[in-house]
Amino acid sequence: xxxxxxxLHGERILLGVSGGIAAYKSADLVRRLREAGAEVRVVMTExxxxxxxATTLQALSGHPVRTSLWDESAxxxxxxxxxxxxxxxVLVAPATADMLARLAQGRADxxxxxxxLATEAPLAVAPAMNRVMWANAATQANVATLRQRGVAVFGxxxxxxxxxxxxxxxxxxxxxLVADLAExxxxxxxxxxxxxxxxxxxxxxxxxxxxxxxxxxxxxSGRMGFAVAEAAVRAGAExxxxxxxxxxxxxxxxxxxxxRSAAEMHTAxxxxxxGNDAYVGAAAVADYRPAEVAGQKIKKGAGPMTLLLxxxxxxxxxxxxxxxxxxxxxxxxxxxxxxxxxARGKLAAKKLDAIAANQVGVPGCGFDADENALTLxxxxxxKTFATARKADIARGLVDWIADWLGRA
Numbered sequence: 001x002x003x004x005x006x007x008l009h010g011e012r013i014l015l016g017v018s019g020g021i022a023a024y025k026s027a028d029l030v031r032r033l034r035e036a037g038a039e040v041r042v043v044m045t046e047x048x049x050x051x052x053x054a055t056t057l058q059a060l061s062g063h064p065v066r067t068s069l070w071d072e073s074a075x076x077x078x079x080x081x082x083x084x085x086x087x088x089x090v091l092v093a094p095a096t097a098d099m100l101a102r103l104a105q106g107r108a109d110x111x112x113x114x115x116x117l118a119t120e121a122p123l124a125v126a127p128a129m130n131r132v133m134w135a136n137a138a139t140q141a142n143v144a145t146l147r148q149r150g151v152a153v154f155g156x157x158x159x160x161x162x163x164x165x166x167x168x169x170x171x172x173x174x175x176x177l178v179a180d181l182a183e184x185x186x187x188x189x190x191x192x193x194x195x196x197x198x199x200x201x202x203x204x205x206x207x208x209x210x211x212x213x214x215x216x217x218x219x220x221s222g223r224m225g226f227a228v229a230e231a232a233v234r235a236g237a238e239x240x241x242x243x244x245x246x247x248x249x250x251x252x253x254x255x256x257x258x259x260r261s262a263a264e265m266h267t268a269x270x271x272x273x274x275g276n277d278a279y280v281g282a283a284a285v286a287d288y289r290p291a292e293v294a295g296q297k298i299k300k301g302a303g304p305m306t307l308l309l310x311x312x313x314x315x316x317x318x319x320x321x322x323x324x325x326x327x328x329x330x331x332x333x334x335x336x337x338x339x340x341x342x343a344r345g346k347l348a349a350k351k352l353d354a355i356a357a358n359q360v361g362v363p364g365c366g367f368d369a370d371e372n373a374l375t376l377x378x379x380x381x382x383k384t385f386a387t388a389r390k391a392d393i394a395r396g397l398v399d400w401i402a403d404w405l406g407r408a
Contacts, residue, residue: 007182009037014087016112019047021162022094022128022171026052029093029174030060036178043112069111080111084118091181094128094171097139104142124152126177131167154180158247168249192236193402197277199237201229202269204244206262208289213297218284222246224372225282227394229254235398242268244283262286262312269315278328278401281316288312320351328404333357343377354378356397376400
């Protein structure tokens, strides 16, 4: 059993499945919840039955699947109330736009929505819908309402969608939802170590335009920085995230500022800096940019092309010596070789409190991967984080920041 997921052992999870294409993932979700030691019972909406059968979910959960308020045998003893009392956690996955709207309105016109009203167990939803539906102001207002009521919102993720479009709206993967549930359970007993603190995080790449079509960029996905932002807000901090051009969903409770270039990153970070207790510079900010940006597309010639580059501002170094410098400034270093030597060199040269360094090119880790492995260096010490989910490493980094801030 994975670390953290063990928290679900013995939990009674009521899984609600609403009618969206992502319902096919619910079968794997049931299996993984049971592998984590949870007991699972499933309730489906009428729409969900068009995407996955009750027979499948019954076989995987080991319990009959409920689909209707009008089941005479189950309701003879007020079965929906009994089921609502049985659950220690309720997860609606997928939660369609329609289901989110009905939950926000407090409707009880089918079994699943009725159970969500009748239970005293913590409620979580995993949104799943087209990117435009997710971005719609009505959906965002419904999600905001649910969050204000204490409903946990897991995701959505970003990427290719069943409709052929790309963007935010994908239901998180079953393994991610299991981890989300375990983390939510742990939060109830874990002190908010950054309560009252403000944390500024930068993440993702920057793109430096050559002409209206081409740019100079890098392979950073932003996942590590986004994981740090999410871990910090879960630790109780007020978090601002300055994000380069990435296709990642904004973590719940995080204020996000989108930028594209190194110059925009520099401006946004310095503008957001005052009043923060910690800065985590996880962004892969370009070191160089084209000295001139062509107003029109540069046409291909017969011979070679020379591109003149100029240095960009060093955002991390400027933050470290800024008049309104946070008490903790942490940088990141992605190196291909001599990782410790280069990392400690940057630690000293840029006057950082700590630097998290990893070696790029390791299969399954680093760029655009869900896992990472790194070593955190500071003056007088170091800590190695073995290969693990970026979310787990992020929590370790946030714990270190909390320790650092607590020393004063």
